[in-house]
């Protein structure tokens with residue numbers, strides 16, 4: 001089976017991890033900070049905090065934004081559940097903003113309307129999580145303008161978008177988002193096994209993220225409420241978590257980072273080839289955002305035509321039967337039983353639901369060969385003819 005995504009691990013990655021295994025530190029050694037600095041530098045961010053996964057990173061980002069009980073977090077319904085769950089972890093209410101039908105990212109026009117209504121009702125969101133979907137940023141310039149107007153914290157869930165660019169700068173530079181969260185899960189652009197990072201340009205956010213990552217404990221005398229009792233002394237200032245990454249993972253991440261550009265160029269090459277070879281088929285692809293360069297985490301098509309759309313499941317099963325590990329990103333979050341329990345229902349976000357009824361993720365990862373990609377396209381073409 002050709003998977004929809006897969007890591008690329010080479011001998012240099014393996015050597016980097018073995019070196020840590022033979023060193024003095026398996027966790028909390030020198031490589032975590034080196035990894036943080038390398039990612040911050042690559043993205044043009046002032047600060048970066050490595051964490052055990054992006055879900056933890058989103059949770060910490062929400063806590064650092066001061067999100068709590070009674071507050072609102074808004075996000076896109078077409079994302080992984082973690083984009084919304086981070087609000088629930090903080091005890092906040094979650095709501096959604098529908099997607100743009102062409103870029104499949106949070107629609108700034110829908111956001112503007114919803115904000116105007118929320119302002120009248122006095123329930124503006126404290127946090128908006130904009131998702132860089134499939135590797136392409138949302139319209140961050142427009143969303144950031146609304147953040148300034150309405151005073152919410154803008155978090156970019158860039159789990160898909162390590163190495164992507166927007167408005168001439170790397171995603172993570174903080175020109176538009178207050179905090180940017182990356183994932184290093186194996187199906188994403190670079191991997192540390194499990195892992196994530198939160199980037200920001202504000203020292204105060206960075207300080208809070210670091211404190212909360214490690215139990216709320218500090219060893220920094222300048223942060224303490226009284227003079228140190230001695231060299232052993234630390235203080236717990238608030239209720240934090242253990243969301244740390246390990247040196248083993250940081251070593252893998254540093255090694256993977258040296259190959260990020262090669263990964264990105266191969267993904268772009270394969271995505272361009274998909275676009276060229278799918279042009280004659282009854283499918284549409286993600287429309288590029290103005291001034292955005294996707295990292296191409298996912299290559300998704302939307303099936304076009306009434307009969308084909310009704311056969312989405314048959315096409316999906318037919319691809320799997322032919323050894324093509326297609327997937328569907330994502331089931332609208334508001335339709336998950338947990339969120340329906342909170343009052344959401346079918347029809348709430350029509351663009352997201354329409355997208356879900358047509359979408360299909362095709363395999364895309366650096367080691368996908370052109371022969372495999374041809375097999376994916378030929379199989380899809382055959383099924384689309386069969387169900388047309």
Ligand SMILES: *Cc1c(COP(=O)(O)O)cnc(C)c1O
Nearest residue numbers: 053054055080082159183184185
């Ligand atoms: C993968 C993913 C996450 C969660 O990442 P983990 O590192 O697995 O916790 C969050 N948001 C989106 C959009 C994702 O795709």
